[in-house]
Every structure is written in C-alpha cells, then in structure tokens.
Amino acid sequence: RNSVRGLFSLSRVACGTSGDDLVMGERAAQRTNKMVDRLSNMYIGKNHGMDRNIAQNYERVFKGSTKETTPEKKKKTAAEDVLFGPGPLGLEIQWSIPPLVTNVVPGFAGEKAGVVKDSVITHINGSSANRPVPERELEDLLRTRPLRLQLRPRQADDFPDAEDTSVAAKLKPADVVRRLGVTKVSAAISPETAASLLALVRREREKTLEEIKNHPEKSKDIYSKVQTPRADESAPETRWDMRLPDAQEVQDALQELFGKTSTTKGKDSTTLGAAVESLVGGPSSELWELGVLVAEPGARAQPLHFDAPVECLYTIFVALQDITPQMGPTMFLPGTHTTSAHKDYAQRGNRFVEEARATVGVASAGDALLYDSRLLHCGGENVSDKQRVLLYATFKKCGSNPVALGIDQHSIRPELAGKYSLSNFRVNASA
Numbered sequence: 497r498n499s500v501r502g503l504f505s506l507s508r509v510a511c512g513t514s515g516d517d518l519v520m521g522e523r524a525a526q527r528t529n530k531m532v533d534r535l536s537n538m539y540i541g542k543n544h545g546m547d548r549n550i551a552q553n554y555e556r557v558f559k560g561s562t563k564e565t566t567p568e569k570k571k572k573t574a575a576e577d578v579l580f581g582p583g584p585l586g587l588e589i590q591w592s593i594p595p596l597v598t599n600v601v602p603g604f605a606g607e608k609a610g611v612v613k614d615s616v617i618t619h620i621n622g623s624s625a626n627r628p629v630p631e632r633e634l635e636d637l638l639r640t641r642p643l644r645l646q647l648r649p650r651q652a653d654d655f656p657d658a659e660d661t662s663v664a665a666k667l668k669p670a671d672v673v674r675r676l677g678v679t680k681v682s683a684a685i686s687p688e689t690a691a692s693l694l695a696l697v698r699r700e701r702e703k704t705l706e707e708i709k710n711h712p713e714k715s716k717d718i719y720s721k722v723q724t725p726r727a728d729e730s731a732p733e734t735r736w737d738m739r740l741p742d743a744q745e746v747q748d749a750l751q752e753l754f755g756k757t758s759t760t761k762g763k764d765s766t767t768l769g770a771a772v773e774s775l776v777g778g779p780s781s782e783l784w785e786l787g788v789l790v791a792e793p794g795a796r797a798q799p800l801h802f803d804a805p806v807e808c809l810y811t812i813f814v815a816l817q818d819i820t821p822q823m824g825p826t827m828f829l830p831g832t833h834t835t836s837a838h839k840d841y842a843q844r845g846n847r848f849v850e851e852a853r854a855t856v857g858v859a860s861a862g863d864a865l866l867y868d869s870r871l872l873h874c875g876g877e878n879v880s881d882k883q884r885v886l887l888y889a890t891f892k893k894c895g896s897n898p899v900a901l902g903i904d905q906h907s908i909r910p911e912l913a914g915k916y917s918l919s920n921f922r923v924n925a926s927a
Contacts, residue, residue: 574648574649575618575646575647575648576646576647576648577644577645577646578606578609578610578611578644578645578646578647579609579642579643579644580605580606580609580641580642580643580644580645581605581641581642582641583604583605584604584605585604585605585606585638585643586600586601586602586603586604586605586606586607587599587600587601587604587606587611588600588601589617591634591675592655592667593626593627593628593667593671594616594617594618594625594626594654595616595617595625596614596615596616596617596650596654597611597612597613597614597615597616597617597647598613598614599613600612600613611645611647614649614650615647615648615649615650616647616648616649616650616651616654617645617646617647618646618647618648619644619645619646620637620638620643620644620645620646621637621640621643621644622644623637628667628671628672628674628675629674629675630674630675630676630677630831630833630834631675631676631830631831632831632832632834632836632837633834633836634675635831636836668770668771668774669681669767669768669770669771669866670770670771670772670774670775673771673775673810673866673867673868674775674868675831676830676831677828677830677831677832677833677867677868677870677871678828678830678855678865678866678867678868678871679771679865679866679867680857680859680863680864680865680866681767681768681771681863681864681865681866682860682863683860683862683863684752684753684768684812684814684862684863684864685749685752685753685814685862685864686752686862687860687861687862689748689749689752689862690749690814690815690816690817690861690862691816691817691861692745692748692749693745693746693748693749693816693887694816694817694885695745696740696743696745696746697738697740697788697790697816697885700738700740700741701738701790704718704719704738717739717909717910718738718739718909719736719737719738719739720737720738720739720787720905720907721737722735722736722737722789723735723798723799723801723875724795724796724797724798724799724875726796727794727795727796731794733792734791734792734793734794734795734796734878735789735790735791735792735795735796735798735875736789736790736792737787737788737789737790737907738787738788738790739786739787739907739908739909740786740787740788740887740909741909742909742911742912742915746786749814749887750889750920750921751921753768753769753812753814753864753889753921754768754769754772754918754921754922755767755768755769755770755921755922768812768864768866769918769921769922771866772810772812772866772891772918773918773922775810775866775868775893776810776891776892776893776894776918777893777894777895778894778918779917779918779919779922780894780917780918780919781891781892781893781894781917781918782891782892782914782916782917783889783890783891783908783912783915783916783917783918783920784809784890784891784892784898784906784908785809785811785888785889785890785905785906785907785908786888786889786890786907786908786909786912787887787888787907787908788816788885788886788887788888789813789875789885789886789888790883790884790885790886791823791824791875791878791883791884792878792883793878793879793880793881793882793883794878794879795824795875795877795878795884796877797824797874797875797876797877798874798875798876799874800827800829800841800849800872800873800874801872801873801874802832802833802838802869802870802871802872802873803869803870803903803905804869804870804898804901804903804905805835805838805870805901805903806835806870806901807868807870807893807896808869808892808893808896808897808898808901808903809869809890809891809892809893809896809898809903810866810867810868810869810890810891810893811866811867811869811888811889811890812864812865812866812887812888812889812890813826813857813864813865813867813886813887813888814862814863814864814865814886814887814888814889815857815859815860815861815862815863815864815885815886816861816885816886816887817861817882817884817885818859818860818861819857819858819859819860819884820858820880820882821856821858822878822879822880823876823878823880823882823884824875824876824877824878824879824880824884825856825857825858825859825875825876825884826856826857826865826873826874826875826876826886827854827855827856827857827873827874827875827876828854828855828856828857828865828867828871828872828873829849829852829853829854829855829871829872829873830853830855830871831853832852832870832871832872833867833868833870833871833872834870837872838870838872841872852872856876869890888907890907891918
C-alpha cells in the first residue's frame with residue numbers, strides 16, 4: 497500500500513491508465529471484478545460451494561470439452577493412489593476442502609487411470625489436500641510430473657456445511673484469502689457508519705493541515721508516505737494517507753467491522769472478525785495500522801507492489817462511499833501472495849502482468865476487502881470528479897516482527913501504537 501519495498505514499475509496500459517484501454521473502466525471492471533463478487537456471494541453470503549462456472553474460470557486442470565459425460569463406472573469403496581505422467585489430467589476438480597472430482601473427461605489420463613466422478617482427493621504428491629493452498633502453488637503442484645493423487649470415494653460427512661449435497665461445502669473467508677490472497681465482504685459496516693466516518697475524515701483533514709502550518713514537525717505523526725502522491729513534481733498532491741485519531745466514529749466503525757456490534761440487518765457481524773482472527777493467529781494480534789487512503793480527482797495510478805515480502809500483515813480496506821471504476825479502485829492480482837509470484841514478476845515485469853488475472857475493488861459504501869499484504873496490488877487512476885476514500889486497518893500476525901523483517905510501514909498515530917489488539921473489537925457487547 498505505502499511500502500517502498502517490493503516496488504515494481506507498471507506500464508500505463510498494464511495498470512489501466514490509458515484513455516483508450518482503461519482497465520479500471522466500466523467494462524473491464526465489471527469483467528474482472530466478477531471473481532471477487534462471486535467469492536463474496538459464494539463463501540460469505542450464501543451457504544453453498546463453488547459452482548462449475550467458477551471452477552471453469554480458473555481451476556480447471558485439463559484440456560478438452562466439458563460437455564461430454566463420463567460413462568458410469570463401478571463404484572469404488574477404498575482409497576487408492578493414481579500416478580499421472582505427461583499430458584492433461586482430464587479431470588475437473590472443485591477446490592473445496594477436501595477437493596472433489598466433479599467431472600472426468602473421456603479419453604484423457606484420468607479416465608484411463610480409473611478415476612470416477614465424486615472422488616475426493618486426500619493427498620497431492622504426498623501432501624494433505626485437506627487445507628487451503630495458494631492458487632499459484634496449487635497450479636505449480638498440479639503441473640508437476642509425475643503427479644501422484646490419492647483419491648477415495650466421497651462420503652456423506654465430507655461436506656457437512658453444504659445445504660445442497662450435490663455441491664461441496666463453502667470455503668471460509670480466511671481460506672479464500674489463503675488461496676487467492678483477497679476476499680470481499682459486502683456490507684461489512686452500515687452506510688450510516690461509513691458516512692459518519694467519512695465526515696470525520698474530512699474534518700480531520702482540515703484540522704490537521706491547519707495544525708501542521710503552525711507545527712510542521714507534527715506532519716510525520718499524522719501523514720504517511722504514499723506512492724504517486726502527485727501526477728508530476730509540479731502538480732498538487734492528489735493522493736494522501738492520513739492516520740486516524742482515537743475518535744468515537746473510528747471506534748464505532750472498528751467494533752462494527754470486527755464483530756463487537758452489528759447494525760447491518762441480517763448480517764453475521766462475526767464473519768470478517770473471525771476471518772482476521774484465523775489469519776493472524778488469534779485475538780491478541782496487534783492493530784498495526786489505522787488510517788485512510790484518499791485519491792483525489794486526477795490522482796495517478798500507483799506502481800504494482802506488495803506491502804510485505806513475507807507473511808506478517810493482513811489489511812482490511814473499507815469503502816467509505818460508493819466506488820465506481822472511474823474513481824480508480826484498487827487492482828489486485830489474485831494468487832500472487834507467494835515468493836514465486838514475486839520472483840516471477842521481478843523477472844518478467846509487464847509480461848507477467850499481461851498474463852495475470854486482475855480483480856478491481858469496485859464497491860458500495862461499507863463493503864470491505866481483506867487481503868494478505870504479500871499480494872500484488874495498486875491503486876488506480878482517478879479519472880472521475882469525486883474523491884475516493886478507503887479506511888484501512890492492518891493487523892500483525894502473532895509472533896511476527898515486521899520491523900526485524902525490514903518493513904518500515906507502521907501507519908498509526910504514536911499514541912495508538914501498541915494500544916489495541918483484535919480482541920478489543922471482537923468481544924460481543926451483548927454477551
């Protein structure tokens with residue numbers, strides 16, 4: 497987000513800043529944002545698993561038509577190892593936990609090896625498949641040859657959370673982040689809470705700018721460095737990062753966001769808080785950063801970057817107003833929260849970006865995006881006439897030491913550093 501570490505250049509076209517090919521434009525945003533919206537609906541809003549359209553979009557591991565049906569096979573009753581050599585597997589796999597074979601394409605290796613529909617994958621090359629694996633690592637693993645899959649017949653208790661037994665159980669939001677690096681939670685806070693916090697941000701901006709005129713030394717405690725603050729050296733500041741005070745409006749938003757209170761009718765207020773708690777290792781995780789990122793009209797797109805080179809920080813962005821494609825929403829490259837992705841991008845640059853799948857954070861007021869700070873991302877160009885404001889809150893993984901790792905980002909007011917942990921916002925006030 498602000499870190500200079502992990503900074504890579506990105507061409508204007510690749511980052512969506514040309515007028516003719518605006519990746520952050522309406523059509524591209526609708527196309528690329530389908531994944532996050534579907535993840536939100538699939539893993540958070542609805543109690544069912546991955547549908548075939550999603551699986552076909554990015555998790556198919558075979559070539560050939562999916563319209564052909566698999567001939568009926570004699571039902572197997574025991575686990576077995578299947579070894580695959582070169583060539584496509586001919587399997588459509590639904591990456592639930594555990595993974596499920598949903599189709600076997602005739603004529604390919606899977607059928608020849610006797611794999612049947614509704615087989616559960618328990619191990620891949622000896623490693624347990626009953627855990628979320630980053631998508632890129634999963635793809636690399638499945639390209640390995642020889643490839644050994646251990647399979648067994650599906651059992652009635654494999655997917656106890658599925659309403660419809662014909663589909664696999666949903667992945668939890670934390671597991672979506674482990675696999676893709678990012679997930680979306682719709683209506684994480686109410687529009688009223690978002691509006692109240694936005695009003696505070698605008699008051700604080702005026703107040704702090706006036707205060708800094710008289711005491712310039714205070715600027716470093718209130719404002720953090722941000723990439724591409726100006727369109728050029730002589731242009732006015734159009735992108736800024738302000739650390740938030742310990743105001744009531746901020747407390748209200750954090751408590752609603754992570755599960756202490758809930759004013760959003762019909763929403764499970766523990767969803768986001770539970771996901772963060774799982775990812776950071778427990779409720780004692782320290783609130784490491786707290787502020788707002790603001791892109792004024794005319795703000796340039798940022799370079800593609802990651803915030804941390806290793807797993808240690810998880811960040812939540814919350815839209816404080818509706819964010820349209822023209823306002824330059826954050827672009828994420830799902831699955832790039834791995835060391836191999838960072839190395840690949842460093843070596844291949846824009847070619848890597850052109851081949852990657854992008855998702856942009858078009859959102860309604862109150863929607864949240866939770867992401868692993870290793871994920872490659874960048875803020876887009878704001879070609880609208882509206883200000884884009886994002887609340888951000890970052891939590892430090894328990895046991896990690898970002899400073900020792902050389903990560904200099906710690907965007908929080910000095911008086912708040914070390915004061916709060918996730919537990920301050922997770923306790924149910926009515927319990």
